[in-house]
Amino acid sequence: xxxxxxxxxxxxxxxxxxxxxxxxxxxxxxxxxxxxxxxxxxxxxxxxxxxxxxxxxxxxxxxxxxxxxxxxxxxxxxxxxxxxxxxxxxxxxxxxxxxxxxxxxxxxxxxxxxxxxxxxxxxxxxxxxxxxxxxxxxxxxxxxxxxxxxxxxxxxxxxxxxxxxxxxxxxxxxxxxxxxxxxxxxxxxxxxxxxxxxxxxxxxxxxxx
Amino acid sequence: xxxxxxxxxxxxxxxxxxxxxxxxxxxxxxxxxxxxxxxxxxxxxxxxxxxxxxxxxxxxxxxxxxxxxxxxxxxxxxxxxx
Amino acid sequence: xxxxxxxxxxxxxxxxxxxxxxxxxxxxxxxxxxxxxxxxxxxxxxxxxxxxxxxxxxxxxxxxxxxxxxxxxxxxxxxxxxxxxxxxxxxxxxxxxxxxxxxxxxxxxxxxxxxxxxxxxxxxxxxxxxxxxxxxxxxxxxxxxxxxxxxxxxxxxxxxxxxxxxxxxxxxxxxxxxxxxxxxxxxxxxxxxxxxxxxxxxxxxxxxxxxxxxxxxxxxxxxxxxxxxxxxxxxxxxxxxxxxxxxxxxxxxxxxxxxxxxxxxxxxxxxxxxxxxxxxxxxxxxxxxxxxxxxxxxxxxxxxxxxxxxxxxxxxxxxxxxxxxxxxxxxxxxxxxxxxxxxxxxxxxxxxxxxx
Numbered sequence: 001x002x003x004x005x006x007x008x009x010x011x012x013x014x015x016x017x018x019x020x021x022x023x024x025x026x027x028x029x030x031x032x033x034x035x036x037x038x039x040x041x042x043x044x045x046x047x048x049x050x051x052x053x054x055x056x057x058x059x060x061x062x063x064x065x066x067x068x069x070x071x072x073x074x075x076x077x078x079x080x081x082x083x084x085x086x087x088x089x090x091x092x093x094x095x096x097x098x099x100x101x102x103x104x105x106x107x108x109x110x111x112x113x114x115x116x117x118x119x120x121x122x123x124x125x126x127x128x129x130x131x132x133x134x135x136x137x138x139x140x141x142x143x144x145x146x147x148x149x150x151x152x153x154x155x156x157x158x159x160x161x162x163x164x165x166x167x168x169x170x171x172x173x174x175x176x177x178x179x180x181x182x183x184x185x186x187x188x189x190x191x192x193x194x195x196x197x198x199x200x201x202x203x204x205x206x207x208x209x
Numbered sequence: 210x211x212x213x214x215x216x217x218x219x220x221x222x223x224x225x226x227x228x229x230x231x232x233x234x235x236x237x238x239x240x241x242x243x244x245x246x247x248x249x250x251x252x253x254x255x256x257x258x259x260x261x262x263x264x265x266x267x268x269x270x271x272x273x274x275x276x277x278x279x280x281x282x283x284x285x286x287x288x289x290x291x
Numbered sequence: 292x293x294x295x296x297x298x299x300x301x302x303x304x305x306x307x308x309x310x311x312x313x314x315x316x317x318x319x320x321x322x323x324x325x326x327x328x329x330x331x332x333x334x335x336x337x338x339x340x341x342x343x344x345x346x347x348x349x350x351x352x353x354x355x356x357x358x359x360x361x362x363x364x365x366x367x368x369x370x371x372x373x374x375x376x377x378x379x380x381x382x383x384x385x386x387x388x389x390x391x392x393x394x395x396x397x398x399x400x401x402x403x404x405x406x407x408x409x410x411x412x413x414x415x416x417x418x419x420x421x422x423x424x425x426x427x428x429x430x431x432x433x434x435x436x437x438x439x440x441x442x443x444x445x446x447x448x449x450x451x452x453x454x455x456x457x458x459x460x461x462x463x464x465x466x467x468x469x470x471x472x473x474x475x476x477x478x479x480x481x482x483x484x485x486x487x488x489x490x491x492x493x494x495x496x497x498x499x500x501x502x503x504x505x506x507x508x509x510x511x512x513x514x515x516x517x518x519x520x521x522x523x524x525x526x527x528x529x530x531x532x533x534x535x536x537x538x539x540x541x542x543x544x545x546x547x548x549x550x551x552x553x554x555x556x557x558x559x560x561x562x563x564x565x566x567x568x569x570x571x572x573x574x575x576x577x578x579x580x581x582x583x584x585x586x587x588x589x590x591x592x593x594x595x596x597x598x599x600x601x602x603x604x605x606x607x608x609x610x611x612x613x614x615x616x617x618x619x620x621x622x623x624x625x626x627x628x629x630x631x632x633x634x635x636x637x638x639x640x641x642x643x644x645x646x647x
Contacts, residue, residue: 008305012327013298013365016319017356017449045538045593075539076632077393106400106459107393107632110353114395137459141399144354144457241477243423243619281424281619283552 023146025117028125029183030097035065039182040091040098042115045074049159049167050102050129056171057099057178064186069095076111088115092122097182101129104159109134113141113150120147127181131157151181210240214277219247222270226261230254233270236287245274248287263288294337294344296330298365303327314369319448321440321468328368336364339374340381341643348381349388351450352398353457358384358449366444372437376418378640379434379471379497380441383408386499386636387442393633397501398452402533403464404630406446407502408439408471409546409614411485412495414640415473422473424618427505427548427625428465439469464504472616478551479615480558487564488637495640500546500612501633503533506626516553516560520567523547523624524574527611528604530581533631538593541606543629547571548614552621557613564613572608576601605629 030037039061041054058068071091073084092098100116103109109130116128128150130138135154142150155174159167179186215238223233230253236246247270251257261269267286274284303310310327314320326332337344337360344361351358360381367380387394387406397404410420419434426435446452454460454467476483485496508526510519527545534543549557561567579587579600587596595602605611612635617623 009302010305010310010327010329012301012303012310012329013296013333013361013368014301014319015298015328015362015366015369015444015448016317017351017354017358017362017451018299019354019356019451046536048589075542076396077391077634078539078542080539080542081632106402107396109459110395110399134459137399137457140457141353144352144451239477243478283619 025147027149030125034184037096038067040069040095042100043072047102052167053171092119097125099127103130103134109137117145117147127151129153131155131159133157218273218277229260231260243282246285263291325369328365332368333364336377339377348384352395354451356449367441370437370440372441376434379438382497382638382640383442386638389636391634392636401459401461403462404501404503405466407500409498410473411483414495420473422475422616426472426616435471439471443469475616481564498637500635501630502627508624516556521574524571527626528575534604537631543631544610544635545629546612546627548625550617554615568608571611575604
């Protein structure tokens with residue numbers, strides 16, 4: 001008969017790395033109207049949807065009197081990746097605040113967050129734009145990078161394959177939120193309004209903004 | 210690769226050919242490449258065609274080695290008739 | 292060895308299933324039974340490396356857990372990896388932490404990509420690394436099965452990479468359990484991968500490739516080396532390859548694992564491996580018309596379409612990487628498709644002087 005000593009134990013070593021106390025880097029708000037400020041938009045060559053939305057917001061920013069500075073990233077590694085990260089650094093220096101997108105896949109969310117964190121590390125207001133499927137991932141990555149309070153603007157998912165008119169509607173719908181997260185002290189009516197461009201005026205039958 | 214097993218197998222298979230004046234010689238059994246090279250010797254064979262045909266000989270040697278050698282191997286048979 | 296271990300100690304019942312249950316409950320297991328990382332087991336591994344236990348290999352993404360040699364040894368001890376093979380685990384992690392491997396992207400992507408460990412050097416056999424029949428699964432060499440798994444556990448437990456949580460991988464892949472295999476250098480008509488990458492033939496080297504999976508290729512009809520290579524080239528340039536998503540075709544490597552019988556034929560047709568790579572590159576493309584109109588425009592916008600309306604898989608022949616391994620049954624090759632934004636990295640295996 002075999003008797004098993006149920007009291008026997010082993011001492012093992014825990015295989016997990018200690019998790020440090022989360023570091024929450026400071027966040028920043030624009031705190032002023034957009035007029036006279038320089039606002040940056042970071043696009044990623046991968047997502048046509050974001051290029052369109054960022055283009056819409058670029059126009060709205062300029063309509064509000066801001067100067068805009070766009071930067072496009074295309075690579076994660078190699079010469080292209082190094083150039084992109086240097087460009088983000090230089091861009092961060094030159095602007096008063098910025099909007100970084102788009103996170104709508106795993107690694108592009110990680111890199112969007114990384115670039116938004118780079119901007120915030122320059123003590124500038126920073127908003128990262130992701131689609132809803134990747135919100136948790138974005139917040140996780142921001143936390144892992146020590147910027148757990150990074151502002152995250154969440155757009156609908158899926159986004160990429162939507163037709164242009166839907167994307168323009170989304171751009172309009174989420175514009176006030178973008179301003180809010182950036183901390184732009186725009187009047188709500190001014191935030192919603194925008195100059196109607198001639199092409200749109202033609203479509204609207206001559207209505208003016 | 211069991212070198213002794215290879216050598217014994219070659220000798221056993223060679224014995225089948227000696228009545229026709231032929232024999233087999235182990236050139237090399239390399240465990241690193243898993244190649245077993247064997248040469249068919251026909252110097253004393255009066256009738257080359259009387260010795261087992263090349264393809265059949267290759268198959269018989271392969272089968273014999275498979276029973277003694279663990280794992281995959283490639284048999285390279287140097288047959289002067291081919 | 293008189294090292295002092297600093298990792299937290301845990302008491303667990305000696306019943307073999309207790310450790311397994313604990314690993315599942317606390318989330319540091321990979322779903323398969325583990326061996327207890329006792330001090331004896333950990334110290335035996337530490338004895339095989341010249342690094343001190345507190346040496347930091349690096350911070351593993353996505354959660355940037357600090358990978359000390361001790362912590363790597365604790366995870367390795369759980370797999371049954373031998374002391375002989377432990378330095379291969381360290382080398383793999385060192386390679387993965389080179390920025391151009393892009394661990395930051397690869398540990399968080401929706402892609403199935405994971406670290407695939409390709410091993411060269413005279414220490415393959417002693418470490419139990421498979422490079423013959425069943426080298427990618429089935430041969431059950433102790434080194435192959437435990438080195439890859441050790442790396443995987445390190446990514447999970449130190450880096451915090453967990454599918455569905457911090458890793459957004461949609462499918463994962465079997466290599467997430469661990470994939471580690473070697474090159475059958477003695478059957479290759481060319482210099483080994485490690486030598487081609489600038490390492491010494493006398494070194495044991497781990498090259499880490501960010502591979503999306505194992506993509507099987509087969510032909511039973513044609514022995515002509517150029518015909519076979521042509522078909523391989525067309526096969527690896529499949530339209531939904533990650534390489535066609537990217538505007539940076541200069542990033543990324545595609546490994547083509549060739550069985551020794553085919554490799555011998557390829558070597559006779561192309562005695563220089565660079566010529567074989569060139570031939571593969573020459574044919575690794577698809578006509579633009581393969582893609583629907585919307586995708587065609589995106590490819591054009593990314594500068595991927597040449598004057599002949601061809602879309603090449605990669606920017607240069609060097610990115611198609613032959614690797615000779617597998618059994619003697621011929622008929623097959625395996626491609627390890629690329630994630631794209633990752634370049635394979637190599638690290639030499641370092642052993643404590645006097646270790647085997």
